[in-house]
Amino acid sequence: MTETAPSKVAEQLEISCQACGSTLLLEPHLRTTVCPYCASPSVIERPPSPNRPAPSFVVGFVIGQERAAESVRNWISNTSLFARSDFKQAAPELTRGVYLPAYLYGAVADSEYSANIGEDYTETETYTTRDSKGNTVTRTRTVTKTEYRSLAGHHSTYIVDVVVTASAGVTNAALEAIEPFDLRALRRYSPAFLSGWIAEDPSRSKDDCFHLSHDESVEKVGRMLHDFMPGDSHRDLQFQTHLSREVIDLVLLPVWSFAIRYAEDQPPVQILVNGQTGRVGGKVPISAIKVTIAVVIGLAVVGGVVALFASQH
Ligand SMILES: [Zn+2]
Known part of the structure; x- marks a missing residue:
């Protein structure tokens, strides 16, 4: 020392x-x-x-x-x-x-x-949808709204x-x-x-x-x-x-x-x-070659998927 x-x-x-x-x-x-x-x-x-x-x-x-x-x-x-x-x-x-x-x-x-300060409040609103049998039904749900001052x-x-x-x-x-x-x-x-x-x-x-x-x-x-x-x-x-x-x-x-x-x-x-x-x-030094290889592989995968779809249709 x-x-x-x-x-x-x-x-x-x-x-x-x-x-x-x-x-x-x-x-x-x-x-x-x-x-x-x-x-x-x-x-x-x-x-x-x-x-x-x-x-x-x-x-x-x-x-x-x-x-x-x-x-x-x-x-x-x-x-x-x-x-x-x-x-x-x-x-x-x-x-x-x-x-x-x-x-x-x-x-x-x-x-x-x-600033504009938001206060949340809830409201009940009605909406129509279809039930499991396909009938049109009216239901209610609670929604949150914000009022600003x-x-x-x-x-x-x-x-x-x-x-x-x-x-x-x-x-x-x-x-x-x-x-x-x-x-x-x-x-x-x-x-x-x-x-x-x-x-x-x-x-x-x-x-x-x-x-x-x-x-x-x-x-x-x-x-x-x-x-x-x-x-x-x-x-x-x-x-x-x-x-x-x-x-x-x-x-x-x-x-x-x-x-x-x-x-x-x-x-x-x-x-x-x-x-x-x-x-x-x-900061990590990035290898341009590795990125290029990854992009090429990525493109090849995308190309492969496209080819696969094309052959099925
Ligand atoms: Zn230096």
Whole structure:
């Protein structure tokens, strides 16, 4: 393991990926020749730059490399029928543990909303049908109908625990796929946390992250308002949200990253594992050949059925 003096971090170096733009901080024994996020070999090594922004909080790793690799293996074996064979055989031993920079955002959200609220009621209606003997008979049945009334109002709520990526190597959608993180495990940041791990410097601007946080918060408010609406159902929900008393903190999140690059001109395959919960997220590379074969077989089956019908008629 790492030989770090208590409360002192081992000597570090910085690598910068020319492909995805992430800047990673690591100890010399963790030195890597490919980017852990995008598997690009164009990484540049240099001494760490001073005055890097210090994170406020950190969530520690719970899942070790072995379990992360196993999760990835299981996930890969359960993936699509059409996945590339070389992807299915890929070695998850390449998984690297990275402290991913993210912003933790909170605010007060005030919204003006309007909607049409539906109230269900039942009615008994009569209808005619034929009985088993073929006679026309009149029967009754209960039907549910909905009456709508318009509603408008003001809604206030706290928005907490919105997490958005500050990493150049991991998109917000990719991070969302392995969320949530249990933020009760949030600890005050200390450099000792990084010992033995790769850590990424925040490479998205705080402004970008504010925008991402706003979008995510408004989505969250939308879901809250949907739940908040009275009645049996509602439609035409519209709202305008104002965010105030905003708080944004830089946090480091534990993530195992597994990246493969098949060709220079193709985007890399990235699978992430939540280092706290083991949740896996990513997109499976699809084999064009397998899809083509399936389509051809599908057409052949359809053709066969058509031929069968044609011969019978
Ligand atoms: Zn990269």
